[in-house]
Amino acid sequence: MIACLQCGKALSGKPLASISGGILGDEIIDSYFFCPDCGAYTVEVYYDRFLGEAESSLRGPLAKSAGEEKVRLIRQCAEPWDKKCRCPAHRAYFGDSLD
16 A cells, blocks of 8 residues: 555555656656645656566655646556557656666
8 A cells, every 4th residue: 555655645546647667677667646635646666677676665745736747648658558668758758768
């Protein structure tokens, strides 16, 4: 269970959007969760290392406007789960640092 980084409320259910990208052989998955109580976003970051152990961490809180901008960008991709996708949304999200 993910907890909102602004108010601490448990955020249940699926993320509003997720995106996966390959960087230097590693896979990074960012998942955006919205808290309806305080209006902030919390981002779960899953980092799967090619050589080494995977780890998960949380980022945020993000203001509603910043979170919505990222969610809109992710939703522009038809396959955001594809770490090998090189669509404009993936390139913009990951800053042209994809493998």
